[in-house]
Amino acid sequence: MRGLIEEDYTTQEGEFVINIGPQHPSTHGVLHLKVWLNGETIIKVQPHLGYIHRSIEKMSESLSYRNFIFATSRMDYLAAHINNEACALAVEKGLQIEAPPRARVVRTILAELTRLSSHQLWWASTGLDLGAVTPFFYAFREREAILDIMDETCGARLTQNFLVPGGLMADIHPNFQKRTKEVLKQIKENFKEYDELLTENVIFQNRTKNVGILNKQDALSFGVTGPTARASGLSCDIRKWAPYSAYSMVEFDEILDEGCDSYSRYMVRMKEMRQSVNIIEQLIDNIPEGDFQEKTKNVIKLPKGDFYQRVETPRGELGVYIVSDGASSPYRIKYRSPNFSNLSVLPELAKGCKIGDLVAIMSTIDLVIPDIDR
Template identity: 60%
Template sequence: MEEHLKNSVTDGQEEYVLNIGPQHPSTHGVLRLVASLRGEIVTNIEPHIGYIHRGIEKMCESLTYPQIIHLTDRMDYLSAHINNEAVCLNVEKALEIDIPDRIKVIRTIMAELTRIQSHQLFWATFGMDLGGLTCFFYGLRDREKVLDIFEETCGGRMIVSYNCPGGLMHDIHPGFQKRVKEFIEYFRKTLPEYDQLLTGNVIFRERTMGIGKLTLGEAIAHGITGPTARASGFSCDVRKKEPYSAYDRIKFNEVLFTEGDTYHRYLVRMDEMRQSMDIIEQLIDNIPEGPYAVKMKPIIRLPEGEYYQRVETARGELGVYIISDGNKNPYRVKFRSPNFVNLSVLNMLSKGFKIADLIAISGSLDLIIPDIDR
């Protein structure tokens, strides 16, 4: 803060400080950015966070392991299923339970559907940030189809709470496979529309190409993960590096670009949607028979020790770190949330660009504010 004040008087010019947020259409939640401007040019960004801090990590300390799951839904609400999975995998690893293949495959399909709907919403809101309001409606229209699949099987649309330690809350709905196949068929047809409307559009390309370049070195130095890092050429896909669930038995490509600008951060997500559809197509017809949950003890106690599990959410690497003292409640839980880390580069990326670029850059980082604050 003091340094910020010092900067403002360096060359005798007063800075124009613009308060973007916490209530602003394109901060996607209650993020507050204090932007110092010189004309239209951004000279400094200071993110202020904590407007939606609910103390999830602290709450976890007084809850049992099955109860923690429903809180993780509320962190990165667009990767709800993957967050659930992270906690479950960690608990299962600690208890050294073998998970049947059926559960692994269903979890993988659900995770990829979650990724698709998250990227659909990214596309929708990114288009809206750049002023193309129609994108928002097309994105949400297609996302609705995924949410219907979730609702039919899990009972929830965004907040699914479908995983539990040792398996799933209930078996997949009989109509699940048919519905997923219908969706894939439908979405393969509508995805080219996204490209026609936004990807190829000359205004869109001008707005995003070469804006907010993140180099590979900077990405690694700041610990950036997920599509944002992969656009800079940082191969960091946990699904490849440390396969969990059923990712070790399927073929897919890690989408990598080297440019690292806003346009390529967008392209990574577009290509990931195609990859996710490929993954689902490989698995949807081969769901093995078996139980949907392993019989667990009524009260789950982890052996004393520290456990860490990382997964790839739609925005990057989510790490779940549990310290157990042998009780039914964890001693300490820490979530390494991708959005908090990804936010750290916003200032660096948007310096020297215009206000409109700041919106585009923060849109391309695809921040979910509840995940930053937790």
């Protein structure tokens, strides 16, 4: 950790330092990387954080339990629904209530749609980072259709805020099931195009295979989660290990890969998209009838104590830790964000690589910067 914080490295002759970011298109936001180079070879990488810190954790301390959820949409903005779900589940845990079955199934469907759209955006930007501009538009075509589902039911494309503690804010839109089925049919046909455009492309394969080797031990000790860890053979899918919402009702595979390199991280996400389609297909015709919301009191007060809930976002494990002193707003909230832990392994992976590989490693770790700073 010492190497991460202190600039204790003095450059030798022939070595130099460059700054990538904070405003560089390949850093997906405002990530600032200080890179020590010898020619083209990376000696050391140091991420600088804090450019997009909005103090969401501190802000939540003055908001009620119903209101603090909206701010988490702005953490990992590509998986806003799943962030909201984590908070809603944590509050429900404190209240010792459970959302009705209808709400749980709809939450799961929306979460998997979110995962699909997030992975599609990742696929688009990975291609873009590695020089393939065309895939970007193909991924956005399907992503737009998914965002239309979100728009129709939740009222917003990205920052949905469709959940309240106890269930959903409103019932699903009458068109929800029909539209979702149409979109899934289209997406399943288009997976073939994805493979032909990028997966089988020789330039892409050469740039990602055997680049950024993350072994299982490192993944474990750096706290890496999500598809990045699963590509190193580390089984860490929260949906399997600690099922929440309706994940215990469905059958799906946890995608594992032993390749450990950027290409296997890519493949894990590609296969996960197909699993998400599989999960939605199992649930979309079986949405139970009934209430969409468990009644809660006007002013929600959690009992004294602490409550922890973790969920699987497209990038890994998100944990919400609420400390309550019995008042109507939380005493302290801590988010364990997947991207912060995943970023911590980047300097380790990039050591010894070429400068061009840094972009490949960064894009296959799939960082979303606002989630790192919060």
